[in-house]
Amino acid sequence: MSGLAGSIERRNGVSLWRQIADRILQGIASGDFAENAALPSEVLLAERYGVNRHTVRSAIAALVQEGVLRAEQGRGTFVLSRRRLSYPIGARTRFSTGLQGQTTERHIALLSSSTEPANRRIAEALGIAKGSTVIRLETRGEADGHPVSRATTWFDAKRFAGIEAAMVETGSVTASLRRFGINDYLRQSTVLSARHADADDLADLGLQPGAIVLVTVAVNVTLDGQPIQFAESRFSAERVELRLLASE
Amino acid sequence: MSGLAGSIERRNGVSLWRQIADRILQGIASGDFAENAALPSEVLLAERYGVNRHTVRSAIAALVQEGVLRAEQGRGTFVLSRRRLSYPIGARTRFSTGLQGQTTERHIALLSSSTEPANRRIAEALGIAKGSTVIRLETRGEADGHPVSRATTWFDAKRFAGIEAAMVETGSVTASLRRFGINDYLRQSTVLSARHADADDLADLGLQPGAIVLVTVAVNVTLDGQPIQFAESRFSAERVELRLLASE
DNA sequence: ATAATTTGTCTATTGATATAGACAATTATA
């Protein structure tokens, strides 16, 4: 696929067992370690990564804890099946429709809502005056009962008063916006980055410390270009990949 | 911007000093710590993160080593200016033109080239038979002398024989393809993910262990839809953000 | 000049991380 082995680095602030656990996760994602099949034995992995068998055991123990592997004495250690969701991003990006075919159920849970004055960044994105009141929603996207994404979104409070109630009721941004007369909208811009998940995201997404999140910062607009929503979403890089739709 | 503090987690395989270094990097990116200004004092940071002053010092020492901060005895610790490049991705994504305005010089360096039989994934992407010979290029995108991205690209060897020489000469994929009669091409698909950089990427991109890379897997096609290039690129998440162009 | 603030260096202690070796327990195979 991408590159060759590449060895483990010492004294970087990341423990060897965590690095090896990450490598195993990569191996599963890239297909080097097939799902439902046995991993190489602990002795073999220790040789391959150039560490002690006990260090490999620590990595495996962590992944067993995370539900990625299952170890069976005398038989081996097995990769549990759990594929990464592929989340499409394009002009008509919507959470609920994006994961159709890959999941049977999905909705957006509203964790909290509040109003606050818009800072410069939000005001510019929404095309309103700095300091205007905006509604801030903290949401979590869920599919088949598992958390997929964690988002913070802002709406102009003047235009979308009461949208938090609509979100609770419908569990969908698209459905909520329809109540405000918006039947269609487009994604105007998306900026993408990645970082380690902070403590809040770890808790909300049920991730282990050290996990990586993909971060999108997006602006949605009406068909005539009026900004209506500003959002920052965090996706677990372990569980989700973003598929950018061909643009024209 | 996104969330609130979120505290430091212990015994996760990631050392406290590395976590705090990451938090400081985040703070710089989000504007909480302004460029060229002094960071809060070590004592203050230790209080804020709930750790010992020496732990904060370890984090700062790492960031000084990485060239992010500069510590001056008696004065304070200062944030060096280095903004993240914003790399646009859309139908006409090209390395050289994408960073115009943000950098003065950019080119692609060919690290190595080889031929190999196409595996299933590459063959499908390029629309050729599995096992056909493909040319594999290992390249590094550089801007103003600094490494920006690290890519592995594959071309059909039959159609693009000698493209490695063109790459060395021109330092550009677009210019090289022009020699094969291709004056324009489009990005058909892009799949995005993120992971910790492997040892090869660390070396080639000059990153510190534990760094995150954004990974794009893309297929470029001619205007009539014929696949010509399959590529996996890795961008340093510290130095680059991906700006997805509005699709229609 | 003096005091206050800040980074730099040193010693010491505790717990987590990593290595090493030996052997038990379980499973599959010859």
Add this chain to the structure above:
DNA sequence: TATAATTGTCTATATCAATAGACAAATTAT
């Protein structure tokens, strides 16, 4: 049934990570 291969558990040791305290060195403010 015996053997090999695999995971599980134990002890021991060395190094890294983190805390704690004290004081030096450099800069800034009073």
